[in-house]
Amino acid sequence: MYLFAILLASSTIGDAVQPELHPYGHPSLEYATKSCILSREYQSDSKLEKATLVFQPLPTFSGEPVLAYVIRPIKDKPLPDTGAYQVTFSSSDDVAKGTYKYWRVANANKEFLLFSIGDEAYHALLKSTSMAVRxxxxxQLSFDLTGTDKAFSALATCKDDLLKSFGVDAAQQHRISTPAVAFGGSPMSWYSPDDYPLDALRESLSGTAVVLYKIGVNGKVKDCQTVSSSGLPSIDAITCSVALQRGRYKPALDKDGTAIETYDAVRINWQIPH
Structure with a gap:
């Protein structure tokens, strides 16, 4: 499973490792139009530090990493725009690491840290009693994950229901033994600066579209629909148009090695060409 995870921290995070945050209240699962959102409130023993932990899976079976955000009030010295992060779990030696992105939204008094968690790390998360993000x-933030198994099970059910709403046969997708792999290494390789919509280019507008590809047994993208809009109709449209023209995968296979139709949710980030 791949998902979005959002950490909404309401306390100041200093240079030292913070006390472990413990859940309070009950988890909340929201069936939104195009996503499932699992959230739970956390706080330290002193109740001085609080956070909300939110998970939001993408409707995908391959390729897309877990995205996670830490959102907190602007109080601390800004972090670098990019830097290294590491996520560790109590259940295993699995580690998620890479480069985070940091930005601020001054009028909302919020700062954001964006990072990713892969599929193996997510499975480690499901078996863990705690998780630390540095x-x-x-x-560093450390979260007590005890008592979350039923909530994650409900989230998985929600994801299957979400896939059905997109016309996906979830049971068939669970038969996949070898996921589809995009030619070129990533669907982003199918797009070029020449594809940038002229109206967005004239207005110097950028955006990110999340789309759901349907991949045929021959590996071609045979259908595309917008899961999360970029906010610009022309960018949403060209994202699917290019995929339908150029999108190619090594087909997904079942356990017998037979090609099977599958789906992939992909985030395409459109930035003004330089």
């Missing part, structure tokens, strides 16, 4: 050499 940004750079100092900033």
């Amino acid at each position: 940004f750079g050499q100092s900033t």
Whole structure:
């Protein structure tokens, strides 16, 4: 399973490792139009530090990493725009690591940290009683995950229901033994600066579209629909148009090695060409 995870931290995170945050209240699962959102409130024993932990899966069976956000009030010295992060789990030696992105929204008094968690790390998360996220050499959040198994089970059910709403046969997709793999290494390789919509280019507008590809047994993208809009109709439209023209995968296979139709949710980030 791949998902979005959002950490909404309401306390100041200093240079030292923070006390472990413990859940309070009950988990909340929201069946939104195009996503499932699982959230739970957390706080330290002193109740001085609080956070909300949110998970939002993408409707996909391959390729897309877990996205996670830490959102907190603007109080601390800004972190670098990018830097190293590491996520560790109590259940295993699995580690999710890479480069985070940091930005601020001053009028909302919020700052954001964006990072990713892969599929193996997610399975480690499901078996863990705690999870720690470190940004750079100092900033760390630690979460007590005890008692979350039923909530994650409900989230998986919600994801299957979401897939059905997109016309996906979830049971068939669970038969996949070898996921489809995009030619070129990533669907982003199918897009070029020449594809940038002229209206968005004239207005210097950018955006990110999340789309759901339907991949045929021959590996071609045979259908595409917008899961999360970029906010610009022309960008949403060209995202699917290019995929239908150029999108190619090595087909997904079942356990017998037979090609099977599958789906992939992909995030395409459109930035003004330089």
